[in-house]
C-alpha cells in the first residue's frame with residue numbers, strides 16, 4: 750500500500766513543480782542581464798558623492814567655504830584653495846576618499862551652493878585604495894582641455 754502511496758506522492762510533487770514552471774513560462778522575465786543591460790538607478794539611490802555641474806556655467810559650484818570638510822564625520826574630504834586676484838577663494842583641489850566615506854550626506858546638506866550630490870553611479874571597482882580617492886576637479890580640468898561639457 751505504501752508503495753502505491755509513494756508513486757502518487759511522487760507524481761503529485763512532479764505535477765505541482767511543472768504547474769509552477771508553466772506559470773512562470775508565460776510571465777515577463779525578471780532577470781537583469783547585467784552588465785550587458787545596465788539598470789538606471791532609482792531617484793533616491795545614494796551613490797558616491799560628486800560635484801553638481803552648473804547648468805548655466807558648465808562649471809562646479811564650489812566656493813571653497815570648507816563647510817563640508819568641517820562637518821564630514823569620516824574626515825575623508827581634502828580641499829585646497831587659493832585667493833585669486835579678485836580677492837575670492839578659488840578651488841585648487843577637492844578629493845574624497847571613498848574608502849572612508851559613509852555616504853551620510855552631511856556634506857551635501859551643509860553646502861550653501863548645492864555644489865554636491867550623490868551620483869547614480871554604482872560601478873566603482875578599484876584594484877587599490879589609492880584609486881578610491883576621487884579627484885572631483887579632474888572632469889572639469891579635462892573639460893577645459895577639450896572644451897567638452899562635463900557630464901552631469
Ligand code: SF4
Nearest residue numbers: 811812814815817860
Ligand atoms: S560646502 Fe559646498 S561650497 Fe563649501 S567647500 Fe564644500 S562643496 Fe564647496
Ligand code: SF4
Nearest residue numbers: 821850851853854856
Ligand atoms: S557623505 Fe558623509 S562621510 Fe561622505 S564625504 Fe560627505 S560628509 Fe563625509
